[in-house]
Amino acid sequence: MFARYLPPEYSGAAAQAFLLAERLRARGHHIEFTTHSWSGQRRDYVIEGFAVTALPMRVAARHQEFSIWHNLFKHLWQRRRHVDILHGHGAYYIQGILGPFGQLLGKPSLVKASMSQNDLLSLTCSTIAPVHRRFLKLVDAYVAISDDLNREFLEVGLAPERIWQIPNGVDSERFHPVDREQQRQIGAELGLPVDRPMALFVGVFDQRKRIAWLVQQWIANQGFGTGAHLVAVGPVSRDSYGKALSDELHAYARGHPDLVTIRDFTPRIKLYYQAATLLVFPSSKEGLPNTVLEAMACGLPCVVARAPGSRQLVEDGVNGALFAVDDADDLAQALGKVIGEESVLGARSRQIAVAKYDIEKVADQYECLYDQLLSTHER
Numbered sequence: 167m168f169a170r171y172l173p174p175e176y177s178g179a180a181a182q183a184f185l186l187a188e189r190l191r192a193r194g195h196h197i198e199f200t201t202h203s204w205s206g207q208r209r210d211y212v213i214e215g216f217a218v219t220a221l222p223m224r225v226a227a228r229h230q231e232f233s234i235w236h237n238l239f240k241h242l243w244q245r246r247r248h249v250d251i252l253h254g255h256g257a258y259y260i261q262g263i264l265g266p267f268g269q270l271l272g273k274p275s276l277v278k279a280s281m282s283q284n285d286l287l288s289l290t291c292s293t294i295a296p297v298h299r300r301f302l303k304l305v306d307a308y309v310a311i312s313d314d315l316n317r318e319f320l321e322v323g324l325a326p327e328r329i330w331q332i333p334n335g336v337d338s339e340r341f342h343p344v345d346r347e348q349q350r351q352i353g354a355e356l357g358l359p360v361d362r363p364m365a366l367f368v369g370v371f372d373q374r375k376r377i378a379w380l381v382q383q384w385i386a387n388q389g390f391g392t393g394a395h396l397v398a399v400g401p402v403s404r405d406s407y408g409k410a411l412s413d414e415l416h417a418y419a420r421g422h423p424d425l426v427t428i429r430d431f432t433p434r435i436k437l438y439y440q441a442a443t444l445l446v447f448p449s450s451k452e453g454l455p456n457t458v459l460e461a462m463a464c465g466l467p468c469v470v471a472r473a474p475g476s477r478q479l480v481e482d483g484v485n486g487a488l489f490a491v492d493d494a495d496d497l498a499q500a501l502g503k504v505i506g507e508e509s510v511l512g513a514r515s516r517q518i519a520v521a522k523y524d525i526e527k528v529a530d531q532y533e534c535l536y537d538q539l540l541s542t543h544e545r
Contacts, residue, residue, distance in 0.1 A: 168238070168264060169255035172201045172220075173213050176370065176401045176431065178456045179280040182334050183255045184214055189335075189529040191215075198249075200241060202234045235263050239270075246271055251536055254278065257285040257308065259294055265304030274539035277302070278309035278332075281453040282318065282474030289322045299323075306539055311454040314474040330535050335528030336459040338520045343465030343512070344440045353441035358427065363394035363505070366442035366466070368435060368457045369449065371412050372403035376448040376471070376492065381415055383494045385422050390498045392505050395424075396446070399438050401431040439464035444504055444512075450491045452476045462519040467504045467511035469497070485515040 167187065171177035187197040203209050203220035211218050221237040223230050242249065252268050254261035257279040268275030279285040289295050289302075299322070302308070308324060310316035310331045319329050344352065353360040365384075369375045377398055384396045402412045419428040429438075439445075445461035445468045452475030458468050462479065468486035470476040480486040487500035504511060 167197060167253045167255060168200045168261060170201065170258070170260060172199060172218060175204070175404070179255050179278075179453075181456055182280075184216070185335060185337060185525055186529060186532060187216060188214065189525050190532065193529065193533070196248075198245070200238065202230075202237075208237075231260055231263075234260065238263070239267055242267060242271060246273075249273060251276070251539060254305075256280050257302065259288055259298045259301070262298055262301030262305065265301045265306075268306065269304050272543070274306045274543045275304075276307040276309060276330075276535065276539065277305050278311065279315045279319070279453070280311065281451065282312065282314040283451055284453075285315075286318050286322055306542070307535060309535070312475050312478050314478070315453065330531070332528060332531045332535070333523055334454040334456060334459060335525035336456070336463045336519055336523050338463045338516075338524045341436055341439060341460045341463035341519075343516055349441055352437050356437060356441055358397060358441060359395045363392060363443040363508075364441060365389075365392065365394040365396045365444055365446045365469075366438055366461070367396065367398040367400070367446055367448075368438065368460070369400050369447070369455075370403050371398075371400045371415060372405060372408070373411075374449060374451055375400075376450055378411060378414060379492055380446065380448045381418050381426055381428075383497065385418060385425055387494060387498065389425055390501050392501050394443060394505075395427065397427045397429065397438065397442070399429045399431060399435060435460070436464070439466060442466055443508055444469060445486075446497075446501075447471065447476060448489075448491070448497070449473060449476060454478065459519060459523055462515035462523075465512040465516040467508050467515060469500045469504055479518075483511075485511050485518055 167183055169180055169183055172180050199216055199218040201220050202223045206225040208222045209220040224233040252264045252273050252275040254264045254277040257277040261277050264275040288298050308319050308329050310319055311334050316331050350360045371377050402408045415428045419426045439461055445466045447470040450473050454475050458479045461468055468480045470480050471491045472488040473491055482488055487503040489496035489500040
């Protein structure tokens with residue numbers, strides 16, 4: 167598996183990659199990960215029992231991709247007798263090279279598009295569009311994790327018969343609901359208010375996630391009359407503004423401790439879902455967000471922006487409510503639909519997560535895809 171960001175870098179796509187890899191390993195598959203080293207120097211390490219090779223690259227070069235591709239091909243050539251399938255997490259220009267590399271090595275390839283209006287954007291508004299398109303046409307299968315991405319693959323002219331719609335998955339055994347007493351106990355252990363509802367945000371503190379907008383509006387509107395305390399948990403963005411934005415959020419929380427709490431991301435994120443009353447997710451663009459899937463699996467009603475990716479997971483009045491991106495009045499109405507109906511909507515969230523997005527079902531679909539790719543290449 168090849169991905170641009172792997173731990174220690176935070177990445178939702180990487181989290182999905184490792185979740186899938188764990189399930190495939192349990193079924194007898196051998197998985198190795200390859201990425202590129204952001205320090206520029208090769209690193210070989212292990213994450214959760216998986217071998218990871220971070221390949222060297224020319225960090226200061228204008229076209230980093232040339233050194234990435236050169237070292238990736240060398241690595242794949244050395245490992246060619248041990249590799250059956252090239253699986254790219256992301257359908258960007260960088261990962262698209264798996265198409266021609268697969269042809270050269272005689273190995274089937276697939277790429278998974280991880281975000282709407284992002285992975286395939288260079289195919290419509292970039293000077294690299296012809297090269298990116300050529301690369302992708304040599305890829306054997308395209309995985310679309312949402313209806314929006316399925317449509318994007320079709321709109322850029324890629325072969326419909328090669329598109330597989332396989333959603334992101336969630337570990338519904340790890341992420342599960344708790345009863346009211348356990349919820350209060352977990353909240354107390356986390357140092358959070360337990361005498362009022364808790365609205366939760368989980369995600370990178372960046373501009374796309376619209377976390378600053380949410381915190382500002384929550385304070386300006388006094389929690390929109392919900393009586394809920396907003397808790398935002400996430401890592402600092404890799405973008406240049408990341409630290410400044412994080413500092414701004416912490417300053418808001420210090421100024422309004424009765425309304426907002428800001429916490430750094432933690433591997434124990436499950437506890438925050440279990441302590442929460444509902445999820446609020448204002449992101450303007452997604453693939454099929456892990457945050458919403460995990461919240462659903464924990465039995466939370468979800469109030470999410472009506473944005474690509476997110477809107478596929480939530481239906482008004484069924485397992486939560488939708489609101490227009492950056493529209494505070496619409497958010498207020500969405501919250502009004504959920505408050506008082508948390509138990510019913512949350513139970514439906516859990517049912518949908520288990521029935522449609524459990525990682526075991528997702529792994530079944532990938533095994534089917536792998537089998538078809540291998541059988542086609544053997545002909």
